[in-house]
Amino acid sequence: MRRHEIRRGSYFDSVILMQLQRSLAEEEGVREAGAVMATEANRRLLQSRELLPDHPDLSDQDLLIVVRAEDEVVADRALASVDDLLARKPRDVAGSAFRPKTLAAAVDQLPHANWVCISVPGRYAAAVAQEALDLERHVFLFSDNVTLEDELALKERAAGVGRLMMGPDCGTALLAGVGFGFANRVRSGAIGIVAASGTGLQSVSSHLHELGAGVSHAIGTGGRDLSDSVGAFTARQGLEALARDGATKVIVLISKRPSPQVVPVVLRAALAVGKPTVVAFQGWPAPAASLGPLHFARDFAEAAQLAVNLIEGSRRSGEAVFGGLTQGRHVRGLFSGGTLAGQLFEGLKPLLPSLRSNLASAPDHQPEDLFASDGHVILDLGADEFTAGRLHPMIDNELRLTRLESEGGDSRAGLVVLDIVLGEGAHPNPAAEFARPIAELTSGNDLDVAVVLVGTDEDRQNVGEQRAILEQAGARLYRAVCPLLNDIAYSLPIGPAGVGEPIPLAHLQQKPAVINIGLELFARSLADQGVEVLSLDWRPPARGDEQMMDLLARMKE
């Protein structure tokens, strides 16, 4: 015996519906019950429980209540009890007996509440967040189903007034030890987190706790913050705030698959922070294990472990190695091997947006003139376009010697990088040929020469002897590209980290007071943590009627 009821255009908090469904199912003689907004997902779920009535015109805005019972009388009685069940007030948060109906009233009632936690249905969420930002409150926006356009507009607005706009679809945050949304209880400590990933943030903070470390602040940004459309507003604001926060010694920066175009923006912001930062970006190929103070992790457990290591000071603090680069002069890579050139190119690309290379796949990163250096450039001189009709540059040094000389005559050059690959088939004594021009380049002016030297002590050129000659000439020697990348990263001048107005640090450091709009369970969770919280008695404008909402919005303008 199945009975159902449809209430069109109704709005109820999802928690209330869950409670309604449970109450109905517990009534005597009721076998199963469903009380859901009739979205496709919910309809499919009812169908699999054989509870879906045959109604072709159900919409997302409709409340659908279904009861299967032992007989008709029980079922009808259950449906008749719905209004009573819905009228039951949710258990109130201690101390908020009077629930204001507008955000403005709530702000009057709790004026030191700098944070607004919003979990209303997606289609109402942007307007509520906008109102909170207009009142210069930070926003924790749990709601999803918000458009990218709305997200960008909200974040631009927030950056303009120096407020954080966490979300939409921000599952979690930890601010001054208080968990917002879904959050694990972890020790307070020296590690700050900025995360475009809710479970990423929860995983890292849980791992840190298990390792005996703790969290200063963990700022969720919403999973789309590092998309092309949004451009990492919240991540950059968060990094800049953690840069100023004295309690934060090390940062962990996490994102779901970021846009490759946005990664360089965020990495430069992280570099500008000047604190050791662990980066865990899903689906983005880290070009090395580290780039100066940035350390790349492949998963959250590794990220947590790296962060703990960095606090314990196992890594050196950074210092600029290449004087010319600190002055904004250019990197010129003259490689004989494509792979090493590619490694340096991929490693520097996020830090130097204007970097060009004949290895670049994008045409606008190709050098304008292959035969004359301009700007930051990394060349593979063993590529087809250079080797047709001549010997490979591992055998014949002429091409590189000539380029080296012209770099010496260019006042924009700050660092020349060469690879020298020893072994069978290669030039019998490359160090002897490069020593004089290297000595000329490095003497006097601020031009450095770095050499990546590949070979063994059994090679006929002997790696130790070659190294000695090149160091004697004034080159800085490396056995691999990654340590060179680190030294370059520490030498590059990087602008400020932030975007927009800086957020007031006191807001982050004081115990938060919060206005909650939406799911009551979040207010209860905040109150359980000893936070002052005020819940709005929120209802959708015009009871969710979209035409009426448009009309109301136009009347306000």
Add this chain to the structure above:
Amino acid sequence: MRRHEIRRGSYFDSVILMQLQRSLAEEEGVREAGAVMATEANRRLLQSRELLPDHPDLSDQDLLIVVRAEDEVVADRALASVDDLLARKPRDVAGSAFRPKTLAAAVDQLPHANWVCISVPGRYAAAVAQEALDLERHVFLFSDNVTLEDELALKERAAGVGRLMMGPDCGTALLAGVGFGFANRVRSGAIGIVAASGTGLQSVSSHLHELGAGVSHAIGTGGRDLSDSVGAFTARQGLEALARDGATKVIVLISKRPSPQVVPVVLRAALAVGKPTVVAFQGWPAPAASLGPLHFARDFAEAAQLAVNLIEGSRRSGEAVFGGLTQGRHVRGLFSGGTLAGQLFEGLKPLLPSLRSNLASAPDHQPEDLFASDGHVILDLGADEFTAGRLHPMIDNELRLTRLESEGGDSRAGLVVLDIVLGEGAHPNPAAEFARPIAELTSGNDLDVAVVLVGTDEDRQNVGEQRAILEQAGARLYRAVCPLLNDIAYSLPIGPAGVGEPIPLAHLQQKPAVINIGLELFARSLADQGVEVLSLDWRPPARGDEQMMDLLARMKE
């Protein structure tokens, strides 16, 4: 005083031209000299040395000789000596006094030479390599400027006859301790290398030597082997051969930026080898630190260190953990957190080409039906399409409980993966709700349930208590996705590694004998290593006249 001479349509070995240029420059009264094929790169180089004559119609096929001298008489005398200088024979390799003019004659003269080393100019290289493969010889093709179409055709041919086609643009290889092309002298040892990157191979082998380890065989593939056009023929052949080679205990697999479409093909081949394998792919985001026996390195120094660790047996050997998967049954991921779902999806994608997910960006990896599992599928049930109008699955377990039940009724399901995220805001006791259905699923049939559990001992649900309940119910517990990925990778049935005919292992294990075609310096280097080598007295067909070459080729058909 500058004089020049142009010899149109001439061909000379690049080493001979380098020697000619040096000899001219050393003549008394000569200030500078150039002797180059007049490619754009070479013309630009001459120009920068102010040696380029004003000749608008120079082509790549023309030999250009330029001399700057103290007076006209000296310059003319120098140019007049060119024929004599060119007529000087290059120093012959010991023991090859008679130089055959054809490959067929060379094979008759040195029939046990299984390897042909080719370094003729690119436009002749494909035809020479084809001839070597027709004679069932392995090819080491140093030449670059070979088309992708030719490369694919050569590699298909090689796979068909069970021969290796290393290159084109293969800079280096180490076969049974002998270095081909550019190669460092390194200890013999237990680590095999397959590398689509010349300097990558040289870097790793040098690092291994420095770490006290050694190399069994290092197979170069040419830098484009892992491109879409080529499809990793040589890498797969190399992996399959190293699988059979008893001396090889650990493999290092390297590539310049591989095609994302080809990566899964190569990784599955590496998995099929059944030996621990370190993978270092530039520009490809490793989804974890390891996937079963595959260990991912971000640079060559790390790759070498990992390989050495693996030899020393610090990692467990693999064993299948999930019985249902070994039988080809399916993975079903039912996640509440998008990031953890994404991690599992990205990690399994290379191993399971048919894997689908609502997180996939490609439409053909989206599930056909979001509400019913089919094949391997990873779902983020916290995504917008599931959460509109209902509570998030971290709070309300109903959606996942229903799905879990239907997985139990599907005989194709082999492993169900859940994440359970504890903390503020989340369900107060998820383990209690999941325990019964997990116990039902795991009792009796070959269906496993794995749970990734996120939380701390200070969370009100207490991670230790939740873990105990879930383990009691029969679930396998993980604190992060990566160890789960490893267990899945060890449980998947993977086909054979190779492609085409397997190459005869004896050819790889015996000291090679080599026929050299092209740069004489490579023959000298092989002879220096005690290898029997025979150099061809090679000339381009029809002295490089392309029309005549075409005519000759058609007459052969």
